[in-house]
Amino acid sequence: MSERITISPITRLEGHGKIDIFLDEAGKVRDCYLQVVELRGFEKFCQGRPVEELPRITPKICGVCPGAHHMASSKAADEVYGVRIPPIAEKLRRLFYNAHIAHSHILHFYALAAPDFIPGAEAGPEKRNILGLIQAVGREEGREVLAHRGYAQKIQGMLAGHPIHPVSSLPGGMSKPLQEQERAEIEPMADSLVQFARKSLRLFEDLILSRKSSREMISGDTYYSRTYYMGLVDDRGCVDFYDGTARVASPDGSLFASFDPRDYLEHIGEHVEPWTYLKFPFLKSVGWKGLVDGGDSGIYRVNSLARLNVADGMATPLAQQEYEKLFDFFGGKPVHHTMAYHWARLIENLQACEELARLIRDPEITGEDIRTLPGKPVGEGVGAVEAARGTLFHHYKTDSQGMVQQANLIVATVQNNAAMNLSVKRAAERLIENGSPDEAILDRVEMAFRAYDPCLACATHHLPGKTPLEVRLVRPDGVVRTLSRGPEGEG
């Protein structure tokens, strides 16, 4: 008799999601589905709106990564109007955006990812949260985490005008300059963020990499998928969050494609499955071959590790040293170990903070020349950025008045949809041997998708709490056993 395990609700991806794991008679994993059960249809109601309003509408797609939509949308709208923004405006956007990345990465690592390693899965669910982490590393450290997450949030708010949903970027540049007083307030925060980012990497080495069990999790083959990778790089080939050329690396590490994000339609297609509201982006030239990995399957991955895999290096000196360490540890590029996403995220956080410290000292940063007034719309534009969770494309077509006729959005988390399905299945296959997973094993399965930092995951552990996870072992005739997270463990 076959069994079904349902994990619902899982950590959210743009809304609600669940995982169904089907077992065969021997209790081995047969099939696995990560389902997204919600859709809001932004592409539809962006139609008919003036394009300059989209940078204020599209951030409402996600309250965890609104900054990424604000930037991609502004860049697409710049292009629709064929306008080049003044250099100072670009610096302000980059300042804002690096703060956004730092905020997101700090939150994800400390609140969500780290508790799985420190204190670790074996510590049990009541300790496996940010409070347990703080207990393990010390209260002072805990306070520092909250303070620095707060700095990054504050810098974002100062630049963007709203602490959660940004408003200050519009076609042609920015709506307000940075005041000297604000600049002076940000400078010490940026410096402190750099120190904190370095410390976070030391913490990762001392408490995670140096421990045998967690080192095995990172470098073993439970969390491993051979896929393609995609990310933006600057003109030196370094990781760039705000802009750049899209690069795709093959599973063997060779350069597979390098393209202007404007040409994304030549490279990316989206497959539709009837059992989920979320589409499956894939590389067109390889093709959709179903949920399988390897070089013959068009599945690619985005987000931190993907960016490091495609780039030649980091854009800042301290982050570059850490980048080299990561690839030394794994013995070369690309790294297919999914848990390395966490490490890569910390390296990127260091780059974002170094960028903040550099930009805030730029003598031009408080300049007033922050807008180019656009003329008649050209009628089409693509804006791409690296969201914390991966490459994000906004593509708009407008009429001669700049009214949107078509909007196409390829969102970061969506691009990891296929890979998350793969990773969860693989982890389940390795970990569920005989049909009776226990709580710690479920945590390990859950870690497979947590590595991708699906949206709202970062909000999840901000409070002392646990990732919502429920597993039901279901026979065709009904629920036979339920495992759920709670202080009492099995419920």
Add this chain to the structure above:
Amino acid sequence: MSKIKLAMNWAGACGGCDVSLLDLEDKILELSEIADVVYWPAAMDYKRRDLQEAPDGSVDVGLFNGVVRTSEQAEDAELMRSKCRVLVSYGSCACFGGIPGLANLSDREGIFSLVYRDTPSTLNEEDNRPSPQWQDNGHTLTLPEFEDTVRALHHAVRVDYFLPGCPPSRERILDAVNLIAALAGGEDTPPAGTVLAPEHALCRDCERIDSKKSDRIPRVVRPHEIRADSGTCFLEQGIICMGPFTRSGCGGLCLAANQPCRGCFGPTPTQLDPGAEALSAFGSVVGPRGEDFLTRAEMKREVGRIPDPAGTFYRFTLPHSVLYRSFAAENKDRG
């Protein structure tokens, strides 16, 4: 004083409302002194089952964010209503439909055929559509139904209080925390139906109000077309600002960033239908100065310069509006 029981649920939402509650930081500790959070799927590990098993009316305060679109969200709304003594619409989506409410300019078929067929990156020769029930490789997989219309929470169930904002600002959330404290202490609370924000329009609190001199808008310009002066009323500069029609309470966040208000706090209490009122108000004030009245044709021409009136005046309130169905019907044919 006994602790009260609090639940927070999200439906069709972006997560920003949940983040806004988390952003209270220090204050969230105060909240935890007066309230026990018994259900908060975005942040804590409590399951729908826990709430289902609680006796009806056993949760003191329920906060609900997001719109009601899918069958699962409608069930969640019913569930929260039956378990919570006091139910609060948290954020503009739950209060008025918010940005996702703009989807009512179309319907399920319009959204599905675009998202799963007509978007240029979609490659879907079999014309697959997400289906409430599907057999794959011998397994039955289910999805919640996607309804034709986006509803605000009070369209689905009775709501006691409304906390507007996208997301609600810190001050407003603290007001709500005070309300929760009042409930906990058995004190008097505002009558059901109260909106937990000031009654006056945003303009009254706007630093630019003194420059709002004339009652005419000489010409309509779009925000990217000029460098807006940071000290002058947007309407004086010709940029549509929803300040006169929008409830105060956000602290003028967008205005401080030198961007016009888009109305996320929803209408002031005197307005039946904010979008319609804004439309007629603008209709009578746009046009060159010095003219006492405009002919109907002139008026129409000037109003016609306002791009996308539906998406501007109903940016956050379309499902809440008495007019939205006609807008929806009108726009449906145009796609």
